[in-house]
Amino acid sequence: MTESPDALSLTTAEDQETLWVLADRVRFLGSLPGTAVVVAEVVVPPGAGTPLHSHASPELFRVLSGAFDFLGLEDGRPTARRAGPGDVLRVPPHVPHGYRNAGQTPATLLAVLDQAMAAFFRDLGAPPPMQGPPGPDDMARIGAACARHGIAFVPMAEAA
Template structure:
């Protein structure tokens, strides 16, 4: 049996817009991978859904997670350190850091999402995101932005 170790300064690191993602590796024989995500104040994702489930575990800071139920207001959870949030497949959701301090979390995701992050990630934070490139990658990977009622 092989043992892989990722030390604090190991692992590929990419930026998805302003969020720093460090790839920690996957479980042999599964399609699950672990990433560390640092979300600076004011950053986050737009509402979206995808086929794969995911699980967030907040290590530092407070992460605001929204679940967009059909026909109603979003269900809002403020996840503090030690909180785990599981999101099912195709559930419309987003997250944001609404605080003045960085959020650091571990995220368990399927390999398909790791490939998406590697496709859109850059070596440096993006002050002017390439929304056309991100949109094309979302379409290629089956990530949808739900239609929000006005």
Template sequence: MEIEVNSPDSGETLWVVADRTRFLGGLFGSDLELIEVEVPPGSGTPPHTHASPEMFYVVEGELTVRHFAPGGSPKATVAGAGTSIRVEPMAPHNYSNDSQAPVRMLVLVERSMIAFFRDIGTSEPQAQPDFARIGAAMQRHNIDALTMAA
């Protein structure tokens, strides 16, 4: 039997745009991996869909998670420390840190999403996102950005 241990100073860390993402490893015998994400104030993702289900667990701070129902207004949930959020495959959603303090969360996703994060991740935070590079990576990893009606 194998056991893998990650200490607070181990594990690969990349910046996915402005969010610091630390890769904690996968669950043996499954396609699931765990990451730790630090989301600074003002950071977040655009509305999008993807095949991988996700589960967020907020460790510190307040994360705003939105679900975009077809034909309706987005439903926003402010998730504080100790809150978990499950996102079904292909559910239109996004998250943002609308507070003045950083958010730290654990995220459980399939390896397909880990590959996307590694694809767009950089060794330093990005002052200006390279939207063309991120868009091309989204296409390669079957992640669809949602176009919001004006």
């Protein structure tokens, strides 16, 4: 069935695209018609997250549950800002950032992304979650996906 661009559109919870980017469950909630804006829910296991990285796409994160340490750089030094439910982090383009679930239970973020980041998640994501830490084959796959989508990791020695 083709939907009219002028009609309301409902996607049920069962029909929302869900995949795992490493250990994080990413559920695409929808996109804003006529824009590149995509909204996703990200569930992060305890202790998991992303390393310090940068990319051209801006992002906005709202903590829905749990506690996150949002990583960044200030005066060239690594920083972490603790955030809880209701807190919002805005990430401008090319600004190094990352996050880590700081709690003992899964934590949830609402992520506002653009189509470029959604394409990266779809490229790297898989239907089942990754079990355990990434191995050499996983790291090669992650590196290749990052290269295809212009995502650069910030080595900690460079950040210090």
